[in-house]
Amino acid sequence: MELIDTHxxxxxxxxxxxxxxxxxxxxxxxxxxxxxxxVHQGNWQRVWELVQGDPDLHAAFGLHPVYLxxxxxxxxxxxxxxxxxxxxxxxxxxVGEIGLDYxxxxxxxxxxxxxxxxxxxxxxxxxxxxxxHVRRSHAAVIATLKxxxxxxxxxxxxxxxxxxxxxxYIRLGFRLGLGGAATWPQAxxxxxxxxxxxxxxxxxxxxxxxxAPAMFAGQRNSPAHLPAICSALAHILxxxxxxxxxxxxxxxxxxxxx
Numbered sequence: 001m002e003l004i005d006t007h008x009x010x011x012x013x014x015x016x017x018x019x020x021x022x023x024x025x026x027x028x029x030x031x032x033x034x035x036x037x038x039v040h041q042g043n044w045q046r047v048w049e050l051v052q053g054d055p056d057l058h059a060a061f062g063l064h065p066v067y068l069x070x071x072x073x074x075x076x077x078x079x080x081x082x083x084x085x086x087x088x089x090x091x092x093x094x095v096g097e098i099g100l101d102y103x104x105x106x107x108x109x110x111x112x113x114x115x116x117x118x119x120x121x122x123x124x125x126x127x128x129x130x131x132x133h134v135r136r137s138h139a140a141v142i143a144t145l146k147x148x149x150x151x152x153x154x155x156x157x158x159x160x161x162x163x164x165x166x167x168x169y170i171r172l173g174f175r176l177g178l179g180g181a182a183t184w185p186q187a188x189x190x191x192x193x194x195x196x197x198x199x200x201x202x203x204x205x206x207x208x209x210x211x212a213p214a215m216f217a218g219q220r221n222s223p224a225h226l227p228a229i230c231s232a233l234a235h236i237l238x239x240x241x242x243x244x245x246x247x248x249x250x251x252x253x254x255x256x257x258x
Contacts, residue, residue: 001245003230004252005034005223007097007131007157007177007205010057011046014209014220023054026223030245032056033258034223037097037131039064041075044082051091058256060094060131062119065101065112076118083126093256094154095123096131100144103135113140120148129154129255132174138165145172155203155255158211163193170201175251177205180213180221183232191236199239199247203255204230 005026015022026034036051038044038061051057061082063071079095086092098119100112123130129152134141138161153173158181159166166176176197182190204226212221213229227241234244252258 001030001227001230001242002249003029003031003204003226003245004249005031005206005208005226006155006203006252007179008034008036008208008223009039009210010034010036010208010223011038011043011050012209015222019050022222022224026226027056029224029227031223031226032249033058033252035060035093035131035256037094038062039097040067040070041072041078042070048086055091058091058093060092060096062096062098062131063115064097064133065099065107065115066104066133068107068111068115071115076115076122079119080122080125083122083128087126092128094129094131095119095126096154097133097157098130099133099157100137100141101133101135102137102140109140113144116141116144117148120144120150123150123152123154124148127151131155131157133157134159134161138162142168142172145169145174152255155205157205158207160190161193163196166193166197166201170198175201175203175255177203178229178233179205179207180211180216180225180229182236183213183215183229185214194233194236195238197237199237199244200251202244202248203252204233204244204248
C-alpha cells in the first residue's frame with residue numbers, strides 16, 4: 001500500500017530529535033512522498049534545506065493566516081522571489097499554507113483577505129496549486145476561489161465542511177484533505193459528509209505534528225500514522241484501505257504532476 005502525506009510540517013522543532021528515524025519508519029510503512037509546507041518567511045529556508053536532503057520530500061511556501069502578526073509587507077515580494085527562483089524545480093509543488101482563519105477572532109479579516117488574494121495571484125502567475133487553510137471561513141474562501149479560478153486548483157486542508165461546501169470545492173477542481181480529525185468517533189457529522197465524497201476528490205494528510213488521530217490521542221502526529229488514518233477513514237467510506245490509498249495517491253500525483 002503506497003501513501004502520500006500531502007500536508008506535514010516536518011521542519012518544526014517537534015521533530016528535531018528523531019526526524020530521520022521517523023521518516024525511515026514512515027517509508028517502511030508505505031508513505032513514499034511527503035509535502036512540507038512553509039508558513040512564514042522565517043521557516044522557508046529551513047523547509048527548503050530539509051527537502052533538498054531527500055528526493056521524496058516536496059516543498060510548498062506560503063504565508064499562513066495564523067502568523068498574520070509576523071508577516072511583513074515585504075514578505076509577499078520575497079515569496080514571489082522564492083517562487084521565481086525555484087520555478088520548475090521538481091521539489092517545489094505548491095503555494096501554501098495560505099487561507100483564512102476566522103476561528104481566532106483577533107486576526108484581522110481584511111488583512112487576511114488581502115494576503116490570501118495576493119498569494120492566490122502568485123499561484124496563478126506561477127501555475128501552481130494552492131494548499132488552503134480554512135477555519136470557520138468556508139463561505140469567504142469559496143467566494144474568493146470562484147473569483148480566481150485557478151487552473152490547477154489545489155487541496156482544502158483538513159476539510160471539515162458541509163456536503164454543500166464539499167460540492168462547491170469539488171466544482172472548482174479542489175481535492176479535500178482528510179486526516180486525523182475525521183477518525184474521532186464523536187465526529188459524526190463529518191462521517192456523514194465523508195461517506196458521500198467521490199474518491200476522485202480525496203487526498204490523505206496528517207498535518208504533523210498536529211491533529212493526531214483518535215488511535216494516537218495525545219501524541220505527536222507524524223507521517224508514520226498515515227496508514228492507520230487511512231484504515232480508519234476507509235472504514236467510514238465503506239471501502240478497503242487499499243482502495244483509499246490507491247485513490248488518494250493517484251489524486252495527489254495528478255494534482256502535483258508527479
